[in-house]
Amino acid sequence: MRTAKSFSCPVEAVVNLIGGKYKTVILWHLINNTLRFNQLQKQIPQATPKMLTQQLRELEHDGIVNRKVYPVVPPKTEYSLSQFGLSLIPVLDSMRKWGVEYIKSAGKQILSEK
């Protein structure tokens, strides 16, 4: 399921890879940042550890994020965008641009900080 399957359109491929509930947000926070699990959790409090782990594992499995585990006590794990993940930035950015306009024009709610 995680490996490429046939898509009726290429757009579908993207949704399959980064369409998960928290994936774009995770990716968003990882642009220009290497973050530990805990830091991600603080940035995305609406995601439970379980969900965060799951989404991160999928992103890792798809080669979008790097997971670097330091064999120390207490544990330390760092997440960052892989080379492949970096290639998604233009997509994320076009989404961001549109999202900003949308929120502006919808004008019903304000962005929460960050």
Next chain:
Amino acid sequence: MRTAKSFSCPVEAVVNLIGGKYKTVILWHLINNTLRFNQLQKQIPQATPKMLTQQLRELEHDGIVNRKVYPVVPPKTEYSLSQFGLSLIPVLDSMRKWGVEYIKSAGKQILSEK
């Protein structure tokens, strides 16, 4: 749920609007095309009528697609991108570009026609 809520990042807004299982595909088929319900069904056979209706209603509710019902017998309904929906084309296109590259590099499956 369909109206704007607060997003921790604008990217999330896009996913919420067009992240639905068939939404990007629907949108994809509606670029440059006005299609009837039946035609959409043929283009997207993996979606049941129920799902298609549901996704279309959400897209309509979000002002992304226009639904034009002709009061004739037998019924005739045409779907097309709204002005707002047209603004999504750059996003869809950046996704498409990336998707094409992804599929190429994954190189495990071929695009089905169209």
Next chain:
DNA sequence: CGGCATCCAATTAGATACTG
């Protein structure tokens, strides 16, 4: 033709507790 209603199966997500 373009749906909607109903019922059910499957998938996804949350809460909570626990561990190397």
Next chain:
DNA sequence: CAGTATCTAATTGGATGCCG
């Protein structure tokens, strides 16, 4: 700290049948 395990709740999706 960075998760896992388990159980349950909610959401999503499919099959089928019917209707204006």
